[in-house]
Amino acid sequence: MALDISENELFDFIIGDFEAAWDALASDPQPGHRGNFLFARQALTLLEVACRLCKADASGQALVVLSADLHTRDKRYFTLLPGVCWSPSQRTRQAFELPSHGPDPDNQLIAALFNLIRNGQAHQYQQKRAVLSDGRQFRISLSGARTGALLETALSNGRPSQHLSLSVVNRDLWVTVRPDILFLDVRDAIVSSKLLNRGLSFKFISEDRKQTFGFTAAQAEAALRRGGH
Numbered sequence: 066m067a068l069d070i071s072e073n074e075l076f077d078f079i080i081g082d083f084e085a086a087w088d089a090l091a092s093d094p095q096p097g098h099r100g101n102f103l104f105a106r107q108a109l110t111l112l113e114v115a116c117r118l119c120k121a122d123a124s125g126q127a128l129v130v131l132s133a134d135l136h137t138r139d140k141r142y143f144t145l146l147p148g149v150c151w152s153p154s155q156r157t158r159q160a161f162e163l164p165s166h167g168p169d170p171d172n173q174l175i176a177a178l179f180n181l182i183r184n185g186q187a188h189q190y191q192q193k194r195a196v197l198s199d200g201r202q203f204r205i206s207l208s209g210a211r212t213g214a215l216l217e218t219a220l221s222n223g224r225p226s227q228h229l230s231l232s233v234v235n236r237d238l239w240v241t242v243r244p245d246i247l248f249l250d251v252r253d254a255i256v257s258s259k260l261l262n263r264g265l266s267f268k269f270i271s272e273d274r275k276q277t278f279g280f281t282a283a284q285a286e287a288a289l290r291r292g293g294h
Contacts, residue, residue, distance in 0.1 A: 088210075143174065181204075203240075207243075
């Protein structure tokens with residue numbers, strides 16, 4: 066029976082793809098697309114996968130340590146907002162929980178970033194906008210791999226003030242996210258917290274035959290061959 070890739074391989078693919086693609090674009094002097102949306106989604110995929118691996122730790126300490134490490138890098142990820150920013154289903158909560166600091170984890174900025182960026186891009190390849198109770202909007206602005214902005218230099222002059230900065234445009238609130246800084250923070254928190262050294266096993270997602278794929282391999286092979294595959 067075919068096996069899933071190992072946890073180390075999975076993280077190597079996510080991290081390696083981001084690093085290689087970012088530096089390739091940053092090394093390109095020609096103007097054009099800079100992967101703003103692509104890199105933000107990849108950074109939050111890394112965060113989600115890390116959180117899913119943390120869920121395998123029955124003690125809950127893996128997520129606690131990951132959260133604490135991310136907090137030391139930038140406490141503003143955990144800024145407490147006035148209300149709930151992400152309301153995951155019970156099924157989602159059983160699969161993973163986001164890093165948090167203090168009470169009300171669903172009210173923290175990191176929950177808003179995950180909901181608006183990851184969930185929006187998963188369905189329509191752009192971040193969602195949140196319409197607030199007064200009709201104004203809460204939105205995310207993403208930067209990309211501008212020429213010369215290699216990952217190894219992203220933090221060479223300290224943390225950039227642009228990352229997680231707030232601006233008000235036409236009465237709407239915009240939080241700027243630099244995907245390279247978000248990625249580096251998550252990547253380095255995974256390493257520093259020794260998440261991959263805890264012996265945790267990732268629960269890979271699969272489709273079962275209860276509702277979908279309710280046919281045999283022989284039936285599938287025959288159908289594919291009839292289709293010219």
